[in-house]
Amino acid sequence: MRVVSTPEAASFIQGNGGQLFVWTTVHRSFRLTLTLLEASTDPPEDALSFWQVDAGDFLLFLHPAIRRLPDLLQIELHGKHRPHIEAYWEGLAYVV
Numbered sequence: 001m002r003v004v005s006t007p008e009a010a011s012f013i014q015g016n017g018g019q020l021f022v023w024t025t026v027h028r029s030f031r032l033t034l035t036l037l038e039a040s041t042d043p044p045e046d047a048l049s050f051w052q053v054d055a056g057d058f059l060l061f062l063h064p065a066i067r068r069l070p071d072l073l074q075i076e077l078h079g080k081h082r083p084h085i086e087a088y089w090e091g092l093a094y095v096v
Contacts, residue, residue, distance in 0.1 A: 003055040005075035009085055010057040012077050016041035020075065021050060022087050023063035024095055035095040039075070039087040066095075 005013070013020050021043055027034045043061075050061035055075075062069075074088040089095050 001053070001069040001073055002071065003053070003060060003073050003075065005055070005057065006077060009075045009077040012083060012085065013041055013058040013075075019043070019059045019061060020055070020085060020087075021047060021061045021063075022066070022073070023050075024065060036093060037087045037089055037095060039085045041085065070095075 020039060020041055022037060022039045023044065024035050025038055027036060046063075047061065049064055051064060053060040053062060060073075070089045072090055074091060076086050076088070077083055078086050086093065
């Protein structure tokens with residue numbers, strides 16, 4: 001897995017502890033099940049179960065439910081008034 005982050009995202013992560021946590025959430029409807037990526041510099045309650053990946057500029061922690069890794073995980077910073085990190089699996093906000 002190759003982790004690519006924008007300079008703004010890496011700076012934001014470094015300024016907020018140098019750690020990024022990524023996990024999935026499953027959304028179900030009548031016809032569709034969609035698995036989305038969530039990312040935060042704040043550790044979730046089950047952070048001790050996450051496994052660590054060296055992403056270069058910061059430490060990346062992935063939830064153990066993520067069993068298959070993407071070839072590319074992109075990390076970007078979004079929001080001017082309330083900045084937050086978003087992770088993209090092969091360029092997508094959902095897991096394929």
